[in-house]
Amino acid sequence: MVRLLSPLHHVVVAALLLAACYAQPAHAQPAPAASPKAAGDPVRGEKLYEARCGGCHSLDANRIGPKHRGVVGRPAASIPDFMYSSALKKSKLVWTPANLDRWLMGPSRFVPGTRMAAFVSVPADRTDIIAYLASTTPPPPKK
Amino acid sequence: MTEPNRRGLLTGMALTTAGLTALAGVATPAFAKKAKSNPAQDANLLNAAIALEHEGIGAYTIALGSGLIPPAAVGLVTSFQGHHKQHRDELAAAIRRLGATPAESKTIEQYAVDLNAGAITGLADIQRLALRLERGAANAYLGLIGPIANSDLHLMLARFAADEATHATVFILDLKEMIPTQAPLYG
Numbered sequence: 001m002v003r004l005l006s007p008l009h010h011v012v013v014a015a016l017l018l019a020a021c022y023a024q025p026a027h028a029q030p031a032p033a034a035s036p037k038a039a040g041d042p043v044r045g046e047k048l049y050e051a052r053c054g055g056c057h058s059l060d061a062n063r064i065g066p067k068h069r070g071v072v073g074r075p076a077a078s079i080p081d082f083m084y085s086s087a088l089k090k091s092k093l094v095w096t097p098a099n100l101d102r103w104l105m106g107p108s109r110f111v112p113g114t115r116m117a118a119f120v121s122v123p124a125d126r127t128d129i130i131a132y133l134a135s136t137t138p139p140p141p142k143k
Numbered sequence: 144m145t146e147p148n149r150r151g152l153l154t155g156m157a158l159t160t161a162g163l164t165a166l167a168g169v170a171t172p173a174f175a176k177k178a179k180s181n182p183a184q185d186a187n188l189l190n191a192a193i194a195l196e197h198e199g200i201g202a203y204t205i206a207l208g209s210g211l212i213p214p215a216a217v218g219l220v221t222s223f224q225g226h227h228k229q230h231r232d233e234l235a236a237a238i239r240r241l242g243a244t245p246a247e248s249k250t251i252e253q254y255a256v257d258l259n260a261g262a263i264t265g266l267a268d269i270q271r272l273a274l275r276l277e278r279g280a281a282n283a284y285l286g287l288i289g290p291i292a293n294s295d296l297h298l299m300l301a302r303f304a305a306d307e308a309t310h311a312t313v314f315i316l317d318l319k320e321m322i323p324t325q326a327p328l329y330g
Contacts, residue, residue, distance in 0.1 A: 055195055055279020061257040064194040085187070108290055117188045118286040
């Protein structure tokens, strides 16, 4: 029994090892999304921000949405020269990381009547985007 | 064996859905009640999209006026801008059908400020800006499909997302960026 099985066993093990070798590069570096850190990864967050938010937002210019530099910790709808929806103006929210997380899960569920629709369904992506936003310092005072 | 299990699963799901609906009824309307029409809110969201198209049209006007686009590429870039104009017109018609007024374009000068056009010194800067806007727009359209209640509009949004993704691909190749190995590439 043992004799009969073992060559086969070796072949199977060899095949698995071979497969593992091929698979190694992908597995050796787990996708960042698979390892959500409590603090979030601002470098990955910046890339996500550019791809998912950059169509409408910039750090230093009001575009389709308001400018974002220093948004973490700021009261909602507080950029003076941006036309917010009345829903967001009346929300009385402060953009804590927890509120930003709820917002990014579904803005119109959190603040019905808002004009922002974009949402981010992967929790680790939200954490990284928020970490990036938190890393943006307020602009230097105007001369 | 499978039948009762499946039924169990379905019953569980029905319960969960009922629970969520009850919760949603108390807490929020929005897209939990996707089927309920909300033309005013749909128009609000489409107005964010038309603002995106206005900005894209403006960005291409700035690019074409910069003298930095190689003559052989002017036709292609102009056709991309043409797509954005068609999107704008289709969105404007949809917004009017919903009983609202389409958002107006800002001036080219304002877009130049918003997009930091003063920092553009070469073709690669234009390609990077175009990629950022096109990729952002593709993702923005995909993000609109769930929250927009009127399902008649979903195909239009998906088509626009595909158009923007096609534009983005051209700039990805121009800039020799990698196409991600992980699908989905957008959304």
